[in-house]
Amino acid sequence: MTVVLKLGGSVVTDKDREETVDGESLDAAAAAIGDAVDDLDGLVVVHGGGSFGHPNAADYGVSTTEGTRDADGVLAIHGAMKTLNKFVLRRLREHDVPAVPVHPLSAASRDTGGELTLPVQQVRTLLGEGFVPVLHGDVIGHTGEGVTVVSGDELVVELAASVDADRVGLCSAVPGVLDNDDAVISRIEAYEDVAEVLGASDATDVTGGMAGKVRALLELDVEASIFDLDSVGPFLAGDRVGTTID
C-alpha cells in the first residue's frame, strides 16, 4: 500500500509561538511513522507550516493568490519552511524512517490562472528506491505574480494522483470533521452533507482550513481521512479513523 500523509502545521508546531516546534507531538508522529513504515510499499510525507512560514508570508503579503517579487521575501518564507523541514526530518531519522527532503520551490509552479503544476518524477524515483520523500508547504514561481504560497494540502492532492496513492491521510489538530455538537462525522460523500456545519464555523478558519480540505479531498479518486495525532499509527496500519472522505 502506498500512502500520502500530511502532518498539519497545527500538530507539529506550537501555533501560538513563532517558529516553535511542538517537539512532543512531532516525536509522537515520527514514532508512529517509524513503527509503520516497513509494512508499507511507499510513504510520502507532507507537512504544513503552523508557526513557521505563515508569519513570514503575512509580513510580505503573500498568499496562495497574492504574490511577491521580493527575493528577500522568497528567502524568508522558504527559509522558515526549510528550517521546519529539517526538524521534521531529524525526528523521522531518529525513528529510523528513511526520510529525505523534496522542496517544492525547486520543482513546482503556477500558471496565470493559479493552476499548480508539480513534477513528481523525483518523488516516484525516491519512493521506488525505498526513501520517504518529505515535502512541505512553500513558495513557488507564479506567472504574473512573482511567487505565491503553495499549501501542504494542495501538495497532498497533487501527489495522491501522481504517485498512485492507495490512501491519503491528513493529521490535524482535530479528531476529524466535527458536526455542530463537536462529534466526529465518520463519512463524507458530498460537500452538501457538511456545507452547513463547515459554514457555521468561524469564517476565516473555514475558508483556509477545514472546508477547503474537504472540498479538495472530495475531488480525489482515492479514499482520504482526516484525524488527529493519536490516530496516525492506526491509520498507517490500515484502520478506518476520524472522518473518511470518498
Ligand SMILES: Nc1ncnc2c1ncn2[C@@H]1O[C@H](COP(=O)(O)OP(=O)(O)OP(=O)(O)O)[C@@H](O)[C@H]1O
Ligand atoms: N467543522 C469543523 N470540524 C473540524 N475542524 C474545523 C471545522 N471547521 C473549522 N475547523 C478548523 O479547521 C482546523 C484545521 O485546519 P488547519 O488548516 O488549521 O489544519 P492543519 O492542516 O493542521 O494546519 P496547517 O494548515 O498549518 O498545516 C481545525 O483546527 C479547526 O479549528
Ligand SMILES: C=C(C)CCOP(=O)(O)O
Ligand atoms: C509557506 C507557507 C506559509 C506554508 C503553507 O503550508 P500550510 O501550512 O500547509 O498551509
